[in-house]
Amino acid sequence: MRTIYIQIFCSFILLLAACRKDDSPAPLPGGSISFQLPADKDTVQIPVSILKDSAMVVGLKAALSGHTSSSDHWVSFAVDTARITAYRAEYGDAMVMPKTSWLFYKPTTRIAAGSPVSEDAELNIGLQTNLMEYSTYVLPVVIQSVDGNPDGIATSRVVYLVFKTGKPLVISKTGWTIDGVSSVFNAFAAANVLDNNNLTTYWASNITQQMPQWISINFNRDITFTAVNYYLPPLLSYPTLGGYPTSIRIETSMDGVSWTDKGVFEGNVADNMQTIDTGETTARYLRFTSLASVKYASMYDAIFISGISLVP
Template identity: 65%
Template sequence: MHKIYIAIYTCFIVLLAACSKNSERAALPNGSISIQLNANKDTIEMPVSVAKDSTVVISLKAALNGTASASDHWVNFAVDSTKIGDYRARYGAAVLLPRNAYLFYKSMTRLPAGASLSDSAQLNFILQTKLEGYTTYVLPIVIQSVDGTVDGAATSQVLYLVFKTGKPVSISKVGWTIAGFSSVNGTFVATNVLDDNNTTTYWTSNIAQKMPQWVAINFNKDITFSAVNYYLPTALAYPSNGGYPTSILIETSMNGTAWENKGTFAGKIANNMQTLNTGLITARYLRFTVLESVKYASTYDAIFISGIALVP
């Protein structure tokens, strides 16, 4: 019986040694793994529409220099935001792509035995409507590690994913301030029309006052635009509760004192918003005046505006 135990133990040791040998990876030379690129370029550029959100899938592969791999290896891709300065120094002005605009769905990929190219890593580009128009965004990609080791097989190569946005749906509100307003109801302040939340925050005029009611915006710079968008909050349950404009006056100014009439528009709301086509205008101030409205709760002249934006 003792001899049987010895034989079983010996077989186990031999099997364990064989498995260990099979799991060993052939070492890769230093600097032999790089990101696969065409024509030795270090940039991939793509035009981006900011009119709507969509998921754009970007595939990345690692390449092994020389012969095919003798065993499986694991390559980890990553974003290195510190490299944005190098891009600017070489190619000019650019903005680092914000963290909420991409998702590394699959950052780790396998370089199979017998191959010189890895499987595809996957980066998803998302939330394009949150980006600014006419802007160059850059996302620097590096190989962070090979088989868990940071230094060694991976080169110091950087791939710059370059996203160039086109015409924006609306003009950025950065720097805008409220120049004045006719009235306010409680905590539903006029600054809510500038917060880029067009659904749940809003300005409400005083329910004890009659129309007209207005809010004036200071852009704090000259802006050229072709239309004005305004939005109703979802809580208003348009058109059930009333509280929305039926006649709107748009005025602009260069100094906040002398105002020019840019048109009176009938309320034609669809999907909780309306576009008022003013024609091409350059101004520093805008005054949005509700001349007439549907009474809120069939009783009050108050209006509810959740956002005001400019169309390029």
């Protein structure tokens, strides 16, 4: 009886092995899977608007060179950020698209039996307003594996998805730093005007000092803009408690030493913010000075600014 069981078990194993062999994809020659792009093309230019956040889908296809296959094949794409060095060497300066702005929603796709081209793999792009204006972002894409095999079958080719940004709604603060400040009260640091939180964090000048009070920002790059926005923290109940400027001087500089006076402007806040038109200006530094203010709680010469930004 035991001999019969062993024979049955061995037959079952052989049957499974035969099924696996029959179900496995037909073998493919080395380098036969590539991108569905001309052989001399390794960049794909994709314009991207940063005026608002929107769902954007980039499709990628794999191609089987020279022939079709009698069975399905599964191709997996991946982003290889280390390849940005090679892109820069060939095409010039660019940044890797930040991980917060892309997701390989469908990295694996199928080349159906009898077809030379795969279905679309899907790369999603979003949070475009976090990207910098007039900049180049790159995602280097490679074929990671074919039918689970990372070696041999797929080309070693890299395709660079190149995203060119244009005019923003508000210029990105990425890279901005505080260059100087006249005074600070307690923990209400000057850097709070750069944190993209215009509601609950703010810079406060020292309540024991008088106007003028100023803050200087280093953009760390040349920026062209037409206006300056500043914001007041809503929790201080503008205009009830005071603590806001009534006269403002805006100055700009290219080196942080020599300053150009863009004018003195009357405070005119609406919805806890004011836009100050400077005319088209290119600068690396901005100095915002409160020349006069409404006393906070009718007692203190202080201003509270929750944010400063630039309008393109």
